[in-house]
Amino acid sequence: MQYEDENPELLTELARLAERNDFIDPELYTKYDVKRGLRDSDGKGVLVGLTRIGNVYGYDVVDGKPVAVPGKLIYRGYDVEDIISDIEQADQFGFEQVVYLLLFGELPNASQLAEFDAMLGLYRELPNNFVEDMILKSPSSDVMNKLARSVLVSYSYDPNPEDMSIANNLMQCIQLIARFPAMVAYGYQAKRRYYDGKSMYLHNPLPNLSTAENFLRLIRADKNYDKLEAEILDLALILHAEHGGGNNSSLTVHVVSSADTDTYSAIGAAVGSLKGRRHGGANIKVIEMMDDIKAHVKDWSSEKEVGEYLRKIVRKEAFDRTGLVYGQGHAVYTISDPRAILLREKARKLAEVKKCTEEFELYCLIEKIFPGIFKDEKGEEKRICTNVDFYSGFVYSMLGIPRELYTPIFAVSRISGWAAHRLEEIVSCGRIYRPAFKHVGELRPYVKLDDRH
Secondary structure (H helix, E strand, O other), X not given: OHHHHHOHHHHHHHHHHHHHHHOOOHHHHHHOOOOHHHEOOOOOEOOOOOOOOEEEEEEEEEOOEEEEEEEEEEEOOEEHHHHHHHHHHOOOOOHHHHXXXXXXXXXXXXXXXXXXXXXXXXXXXXXXXXXXXXXXXXOOOOHHHHHHHHHHHHHHXXXXXXXXXXXXXXXXXXXXXXXXXXXXXXXHHHHHHHOOOOOXXXXXXXXXXXXXXXXXXXXXXXXXXXXXXXXXXXHHHHHHOOOOOOXXXXXXXXXXXXXOOOHHHHHHHHHHHHHOOXXXXXXXXXXXXXXXXXXXXXXXOOHXXXXXXXXXXXXXXXXXXXXXXXXXXXXXXXXXXXXXXXXXXHHHHHHHHHOOHHHHHHHHHHHHHHHHHHHHHHOOOOOOOEOOHHHHHHHHHHOOOOHHHHHHHHXXXXXXXXXXXXXXXXXXXXXXXXXXXXXXOOOOOOOOXXXXX
């Protein structure tokens, strides 16, 4: 920052130098058949590992060709739709069951679930002086940044941080799963106080409450929430808990864990990955886009008006000029994203209660007409389905959750999948990730310092 303040021209010149010498001609990726972003030329992910934790289905292969099918999300061999259906019929909160399933590979019976709930409850509070010394004394303007720092500093509160036994790694993971809601909530409260100039409310988590209930209690000044609010947040947590080993943050856990480092380093790295706008921040972009649409479309129920504005967005004439309609399309799902379908139905109920039906219908209208608009504008036959990010931000907004907490909520959920992948890596793989990069720089004769101009 000193250079920027005292010599902005120097910093600008150095940035240009770095940019010029870091540029790689995109044609070289094709020339050397580089799997850019670990993807084949058709966009499909390169197979780099094996997992028993989760799977994502978007198409079948028939006679060697991909055939689109309704999407399926699988946790440890179980269809998530079946898990959620059973949870709803039993009138229970289900995220803790899903955590148990992801970690141990089996659905818990009643007594096992009760024991696991008690264990999570025991660890929900942060260690002594953690909040005061590690969060309040060093607040951050970004809650995800504060969460990553809270994860890393947890190393200092662990009497055996370098014990690489499965039992110790499991305990570290369970403690982090239990503590993430408080880490996020207190990081947010510190931000409110020191960056937003607002009042700060620090409530204790309660061991007898679910993760969803505790989170709502921790972020609200009055600690109050109703059952429907907690149920829909619980559903969102379930749907975001795991998405196969190929997503960026889960891959990060595998890569960092393969170096034989500690749990806190691996999970902290995953938080940094999820923070990225291309990964965990997508639902915020949806909300910002919807704000723009609502501001420029007078009749939200008009297919013609809404469609015309979507075409402007696709043509890079509106919103952020990227040509992207956020929340539409997915790398794997083709006909449908099961998470979006499940969340949409809960969102409908919440919208009725919160008097947001008109806005909800706008979301549904966009979901209905965008595939046709995409085909017309792009001239492509590629199937476009609505993904979970399209509705998750809307749900959080109806719950009164601030936007800076949308991605941290993702982390509160996905820590369970990260933990499962961490354990799977150290149990089964045992080999450091070491992909190859093709060097495309040129050899140059060395020039001594006095001869450089």
